[in-house]
Amino acid sequence: MALTTHERVKTYLQSKPDDTSKDVVIAEIIERVSKTIATRCNRVFEYQAYTEYHHGDGKFRRLVLDQFPVDSTATFQLYDDYNRVYDRTTLIATTDYSVDWANGIVTLDAFVPFLKGFNNIKIIYSAGYKVIPEDLERAAILLTVAELLDTQSAMQGSIEIETTQRADRLIKQVDDIIKLYRRLPIGQPSSLGSRWP
Numbered sequence: 001m002a003l004t005t006h007e008r009v010k011t012y013l014q015s016k017p018d019d020t021s022k023d024v025v026i027a028e029i030i031e032r033v034s035k036t037i038a039t040r041c042n043r044v045f046e047y048q049a050y051t052e053y054h055h056g057d058g059k060f061r062r063l064v065l066d067q068f069p070v071d072s073t074a075t076f077q078l079y080d081d082y083n084r085v086y087d088r089t090t091l092i093a094t095t096d097y098s099v100d101w102a103n104g105i106v107t108l109d110a111f112v113p114f115l116k117g118f119n120n121i122k123i124i125y126s127a128g129y130k131v132i133p134e135d136l137e138r139a140a141i142l143l144t145v146a147e148l149l150d151t152q153s154a155m156q157g158s159i160e161i162e163t164t165q166r167a168d169r170l171i172k173q174v175d176d177i178i179k180l181y182r183r184l185p186i187g188q189p190s191s192l193g194s195r196w197p
Contacts, residue, residue, distance in 0.1 A: 001034060001038075001044075001045055001046035002030050002031060002034050002140075003030075003033070003034040003037060003045065003132055003136060003137055003139075003140035004030060004034075004132070004137045004140040004141050004144065005030070006023055006026040006027050006030060008137070008141055009026050009030065009141055009144050009145065009148075010022075010026070012141050012145060013145065013148075022148070025148070025151065026144065026148065029144045029147045029148060029151070030140065030144050032147070033140055033143045033144050033147065034140060036143070037136075037139060037140060037143070037174075037178055037181075040178060040182070041178055041181045041182045041183060042182065042183040043066075043067060043068070043181070043182075043183045044067055044128060045128055045129050045132065045136070045181075046128050046129070047071070047126065047127070047128035047129055047130045048126065048127075048128055049074075049124075049125070049126045050065075050066070050067055050123075050124070050125055050126065050127060051122070051123070051124050052065065052066055052122070052123045052125075053119040053121065053122055053123075054114075054119070054120075054121040054123070055117065055118055055119060055120065055121070056080065056113070056114035056115045056116050056117050056120050056121050057113075057114070057116055058113055058114070058115060058116030059113050059116075060113055060114065061107060061108035061111065061112065061113045061114060062105065062106070062107045062108075063105070063106040063107075063114065063121065063123075064104065064105055064106075065104035065105070065106065065123060065125065065127070066104075067104060067127040067128060068101075068102065068103055068104030068127050068183075069101060069102045069103070069104065069127060069128075069129075070099060070101045070102075070104050070125050070126070070127045071101075071125070071126040071127060072099070072101045074125065074126035075124060075125070075126070076094075076099065076123075076124065076125045077091060077122075077123070077124040077125075078091070078092045078097060078106060078121075078122075078123050079091055079092065079121065079122040079123075080092055080114050080115050080120060080121055081115075081117075081120055081122070082115050082116075082117045082120050084117075084118075084119060084120060084122075086122045092108075095109075096108065096109055096110055097109055104127060106123070135177050135180070136177065136178070136181060138177065139173075139174045139177040139178050142170045142171075142173050142174050143170070143171065143174045145170055146166075146168075146170040146171050146174070149166060149170075
């Protein structure tokens, strides 16, 4: 999923709308940058449906989903079935757990842990962004511009200090933004009470 468009990048660069000389290069960089950001954040940003399976250990009642934010208006089903049949008898009632929709964290409410088993926990849900957040798109635009500057310098056969410094400043801004979207490794504590470090 592309996190921005070449039109938005050209607007940032204040390029003339009818100047299409860099459109192909910009589109290629956007695709590469979008994949890079998703990889660095260890997540998928595009909204889609998921079916996940997790192993229960018989001790914990908290589960971190692979993707987020979770759509609270879409189907959400949670099963805990040692035999992995996943029928209505092992479907956990919505009143027996709570969901942190923004961070994709499920917690059983009855102080009873998930069963111990192999792929005994099944979750059906939808998550991701239908519209990319503005700051995340800005990160994609900035990183695209930084790579475009590097590309132009390479094509000219010279490295200008001012151009390099500008690219470095853009990358620093990108780092500050995407760390807010990085998926926290399971089990890592957070003083903010969320999945962010």
